[in-house]
Amino acid sequence: MAKKATNSGETMKKIVSLCKRRGFIFQSSEIYGGLKSCYDYGPLGIELKRNVKEEWWKSMVHTRDDIVGLDCSIIMHPRVWEASGHLAGFADPLVDCKLCKERFRADNAPRVEPGSEIVYREGGRADGKKLKGIAPQCGYVCPNCGGGELSDERLFNLMFRTSLGPVDPLQEISNRVADLAKLDNDERRKALGEIIKESAVYLRPETAQGMFVNFLNIQQSSRLKPPFGIAQIGKSYRNEITPGNLTFRTCEFEQMEMEFFVKPGDDEEWYKYWHKERFNWYVNLGMKKANLRMRDHTQDELAHYAKACADVEYFYPFETEDGEGVWGELEGVANRTDYDLSKHSEYSGKALVYFDPETKEKYTPYVIEPAAGADRATLAFLCDAYEDETLPDGEERTVLRFHPRLAPIKAAVFPLVKKDGMPEKSEAIYRSLLDAGVNAFHDVAGAVGRRYRRMDEAGTPYCITVDGQTAEDGTVTVRERDSMEQVRVPADGIVQYLQEKLRS
RNA sequence: GCGGGUGUAGCUCAGUGGUAGAGCGUCAGCUUCCCAAGCUGAAAGUCGAGGGUUCGACCCCCUUCACCCGCUCCA
Numbered sequence: 001m002a003k004k005a006t007n008s009g010e011t012m013k014k015i016v017s018l019c020k021r022r023g024f025i026f027q028s029s030e031i032y033g034g035l036k037s038c039y040d041y042g043p044l045g046i047e048l049k050r051n052v053k054e055e056w057w058k059s060m061v062h063t064r065d066d067i068v069g070l071d072c073s074i075i076m077h078p079r080v081w082e083a084s085g086h087l088a089g090f091a092d093p094l095v096d097c098k099l100c101k102e103r104f105r106a107d108n109a110p111r112v113e114p115g116s117e118i119v120y121r122e123g124g125r126a127d128g129k130k131l132k133g134i135a136p137q138c139g140y141v142c143p144n145c146g147g148g149e150l151s152d153e154r155l156f157n158l159m160f161r162t163s164l165g166p167v168d169p170l171q172e173i174s175n176r177v178a179d180l181a182k183l184d185n186d187e188r189r190k191a192l193g194e195i196i197k198e199s200a201v202y203l204r205p206e207t208a209q210g211m212f213v214n215f216l217n218i219q220q221s222s223r224l225k226p227p228f229g230i231a232q233i234g235k236s237y238r239n240e241i242t243p244g245n246l247t248f249r250t251c252e253f254e255q256m257e258m259e260f261f262v263k264p265g266d267d268e269e270w271y272k273y274w275h276k277e278r279f280n281w282y283v284n285l286g287m288k289k290a291n292l293r294m295r296d297h298t299q300d301e302l303a304h305y306a307k308a309c310a311d312v313e314y315f316y317p318f319e320t321e322d323g324e325g326v327w328g329e330l331e332g333v334a335n336r337t338d339y340d341l342s343k344h345s346e347y348s349g350k351a352l353v354y355f356d357p358e359t360k361e362k363y364t365p366y367v368i369e370p371a372a373g374a375d376r377a378t379l380a381f382l383c384d385a386y387e388d389e390t391l392p393d394g395e396e397r398t399v400l401r402f403h404p405r406l407a408p409i410k411a412a413v414f415p416l417v418k419k420d421g422m423p424e425k426s427e428a429i430y431r432s433l434l435d436a437g438v439n440a441f442h443d444v445a446g447a448v449g450r451r452y453r454r455m456d457e458a459g460t461p462y463c464i465t466v467d468g469q470t471a472e473d474g475t476v477t478v479r480e481r482d483s484m485e486q487v488r489v490p491a492d493g494i495v496q497y498l499q500e501k502l503r504s
Numbered sequence: 505g506c507g508g509g510u511g512u513a514g515c516u517c518a519g520u521g522g523u524a525g526a527g528c529g530u531c532a533g534c535u536u537c538c539c540a541a542g543c544u545g546a547a548a549g550u551c552g553a554g555g556g557u558u559c560g561a562c563c564c565c566c567u568u569c570a571c572c573c574g575c576u577c578c579a
Contacts, residue, residue, distance in 0.1 A: 414538095
């Protein structure tokens, strides 16, 4: 990797501090001490995120004739999650090793005969002394150190559960608490499960299932035939075991997913297509190629439904032990085969198939899915844009070099000084930009240098300044963020000038 | 959830068992014809939260919350 003058953690701390200072990202409910894994986007953050989503939608839906949009409900029929496998797969019993503190999945642990002799490593170290012990009753040992001193199995429901309907299931539990008390543990758990299940619904852990269950609705109403896609942007929810790194892993997050339905046999070609397409999307929005890579999943990494999967990864400046930063996922491109449509056909009894009238063939389409994280992309664009720059004169400035289309504020307008009618003129230019739909900012306070630097920290690509010459020949200066150079442009052509810049 | 670290002004950080500090930033005024300039003034803090010890706690003890690192999971 490229050598870094400062270590990654320091950079990340500066970014977090700038996010707070300038209004990109705040911790949720901060005045109450914050809430784990929850963040709010401030005035600049929401503009950036909206632009990211807008660019995605443009590239996926508005510039193509083979993909249409969808916005489906976050709460869906619970059978959806039975069919998708989330209801079972999201409830893995986890166990902690009391010796080496390893946490592991009970169903993946090495099996042993209860009561038999086992050998384990002292303290969980590979070079630890070999010790002998007795296998525990649960029938498995710690996969790390081989020890048998384990915590109870604990169930982690990784989907957020709530109840649909006005009556709280706690009422029913409360009514039956005397009966429940008479049951043994397993029976009680089962009985409680039944009560909860009556009204249980889940916040979706991915938007994808909405596209699958609406496959027929959309295919028929839009008169599309494979290959075609359905795109959706929306919130999803997962009880992540370890959230962290600002908005990188949160329990509430926004996805930008597209399910592309193709004829079986064409799937590998389309997989390659989207592979390339999605990588280039980030590059075209100015992300540095050196900080991006495609990583194919190894065979054992693949989800049960996927035939192939590759991640678009970004080199985030998160704090790490070596201070270098770390590759983290931005987006996954997966070949989900016909798994999802088949499952929903099976569970719903509705045939989710496509009949090709020309060839008289009926088939269940394969699905290629580029699934991106809107918050992750936003964070990556933010990290990628961040720079502490030392200028030729030795001064330092902090600048966010956003692609102009992603920049929260497109242009700032200043009077050079607060007199001679300059503020009135700059105000007029500012209004004309707003009228033209260009998100602009007007600032008259303090010295102009300070205003330029403030806009550098906000990532504003252009600053327009009204000066003494404006009154003489009607021109203003346009100062470019990255080069800090200025050109003179006629004030009445400024809207068009910027619009052209923003289109490129 | 477990182990390690952290928490004082918007940001970065000092601080002492005896009534809370600095720099930067912010705001107002003056000045200023191009890159965080200068002068004057101002606002701003539940010292993460709750309890305990103490005559007295930001400081000592306990609990808790949040963040960062490691283990595990994922977009």
